[in-house]
Amino acid sequence: MSRAGRQHHAGPLTYLVLIMVALASLFPLYWTLVAASTDAHRVVSSPPPLLPGGNLFHNLAYVWHNAGGRGMGVALLNSTLVAGSVTLSTVALSVLAGFAFAKLRFAGRGVLMALVVATLAVPAQLSVVPLFILMKNLGLGNHLGALILPTLVTAFGVFFMRQYLVQALPTELLEAARTDGANSLRVVWHVVVPIARPAMAVLGMLTFVQSWNDFLWPIIAMNGSTNPTVQVALAGLGTGWSTDWSVIMAGALIGTLPLLLVFALFGRHIVGGITQGAIKG
Secondary structure (H helix, E strand, O other): OOOOOOOOOOOHHHHHHHHHHHHHHHHHHHHHHHHHOOOOOOOOOOOOOOOOOOOHHHHHHHHHHHOOOOOHHHHHHHHHHHHHHHHHHHHHHHHHHHHHHHHOOOOOHHHHHHHHHHHOOOOHHHHHHHHHHHHHHOOOOOOOHHHHHHHOOOHHHHHHHHHHHHHHOOHHHHHHHHHOOOOHHHHHHHHHHHHHHHHHHHHHHHHHHHHHHOOHHHHHHOOOOOOOOHHHHHHHHOOOOOOOHHHHHHHHHHHHHHHHHHHHHHHHHHHHHHHHHHHHO
């Protein structure tokens, strides 16, 4: 056993394995760049190209002006609006519900939590038809609200925050806050939120990525709309007499850049949240 506080240094083999894993993880992104920079014939040739070609900016310009009928800029704006709204609402409501299930005592708490967990086992495809009918009856057909309203909160988010707060939030701290005269709203804002911030960062990232990449429900809810999200706009690029994979890859490259930007800006907080959660557990 090593002494407390002793630093452990990885050997050359460890670094070699990490470099190989990193290169393997980056290869799909590199291949997307290569395919986006070629033409329709070269991208499907055998052997496939391994070096970028000279059509990258041409393909990017075509996608930017033609994707989704109104251009990729509109699709990016729509996806940002939908994913941002869903992320903010999911994190906020999951913290409130998770805190209630973790630390508050009320009748039927166990039954309600069991029902929340049980919904995780229901395939999302089963709810598509009744959800589509509901959105139509609410007047949200072909409207971005149909993508936001059904996902304002998720069962996974509630369960995730509940599990985190059970371990990370001391009951004594809540009792001390209430002894000082803090009401429920102040307890949540000044006690629960600061402690739950690492888990909120992780849940926010997972929710944003899932909402950004969602395809099944947006393609159904926005069928025939000229105001699509990124994934629906990319699906429209593949229609026609022949599929131009270089153009589709150019669109995929544009649609991936916002996610890479989010990871670059908030990656440190996500890793820190995961690490802190592991230590608390």
